[in-house]
Amino acid sequence: MAVITTGSHPKALWPGVHAWFGAEYAKHGDQNAALFDVKSSKQNYEEIVEQTSFGLAPVKAEGSSTAYDSHAQGATSRGTNVAYSLGYIVTREEKADNLYESVSMQRASSLAFSMATTRNIVGANVYNRFDDTAYTGGDGSALGVTDHASLVGNQSNILATAADLSEAALEDITIQIMDAKNSRGLQIALQPQCLILPTALVYEGERILKSNLRSGTADNDLNALYSMGVIPKVVVNNYLTDSDQWFVRTNAPQSMCWFDREAVEFSKDEDFDTDNAKAKAYMRFVPFWGDWRGVYGSPGA
Numbered sequence: 001m002a003v004i005t006t007g008s009h010p011k012a013l014w015p016g017v018h019a020w021f022g023a024e025y026a027k028h029g030d031q032n033a034a035l036f037d038v039k040s041s042k043q044n045y046e047e048i049v050e051q052t053s054f055g056l057a058p059v060k061a062e063g064s065s066t067a068y069d070s071h072a073q074g075a076t077s078r079g080t081n082v083a084y085s086l087g088y089i090v091t092r093e094e095k096a097d098n099l100y101e102s103v104s105m106q107r108a109s110s111l112a113f114s115m116a117t118t119r120n121i122v123g124a125n126v127y128n129r130f131d132d133t134a135y136t137g138g139d140g141s142a143l144g145v146t147d148h149a150s151l152v153g154n155q156s157n158i159l160a161t162a163a164d165l166s167e168a169a170l171e172d173i174t175i176q177i178m179d180a181k182n183s184r185g186l187q188i189a190l191q192p193q194c195l196i197l198p199t200a201l202v203y204e205g206e207r208i209l210k211s212n213l214r215s216g217t218a219d220n221d222l223n224a225l226y227s228m229g230v231i232p233k234v235v236v237n238n239y240l241t242d243s244d245q246w247f248v249r250t251n252a253p254q255s256m257c258w259f260d261r262e263a264v265e266f267s268k269d270e271d272f273d274t275d276n277a278k279a280k281a282y283m284r285f286v287p288f289w290g291d292w293r294g295v296y297g298s299p300g301a
Helices: 092-097 101-128 167-178 199-210
Strands: 037-040 045-051 073-080 082-090 192-197 234-236 246-250 256-270 277-289 295-298
Touching (some): 082 101, 167 192, 167 295
Parallel strands (some): 037 256, 192 234
Antiparallel strands (some): 045 073, 082 277, 192 246, 246 295
């Protein structure tokens, strides 16, 4: 068990230190709101269950009976809330002999930094594992594959040929989104909401989507992605780990979901036997997906 003692900060026992650094920096805000629909949870786990739609209406001949269809339960995705907790212990002697209040004050903010960063990393990892078959959803497939099972055959939310971010690749993926179908093979009004990028692609994404003319070419052609406003905004996530992987989030309901079971809670106490001071933070949540149609993308070439 790690314990902060007088030996942890020996310089803090003597005057003369002008400043301390390293324990406290400005932190990124909560970036999960752009990646997920954030909701609250009141139980151990949450489930998102697919149900199939009705098919097309057939022609009804004069005097004949109406055809009847059925719909049924499909894939079930379950997200079990996970607890995360971190704390620190300080000896009574360290508290008494530490001459620098700033060192003590930074411990609490440093703990808050760690908890906030943990949330952002856990959320981004759902996207980092986009095509990783070790992490599967309710249909038994990774989030991004070409063969999501449906009643009319396999469906895809990933480019058939992986491609780096480009105007052509974005046009291909948005066409794929506009051609999306439900589990019965009927067209649905799926629309792009945002382009999600790692930091390495932010400038390229901005040029592609915001240029009046086609980016990176000598052609004087219109930039159709810009003029039609196909993708309303660019979102940069600092915790995406693959520098050439990119995503387009759509308006599919019950897709990318984040459930908060217990918000971040800070508490402190003292141990009777040792007189050590303890502080800790605790939170419980789960991010996962139901409908894979919520995100389309490419792992890069």
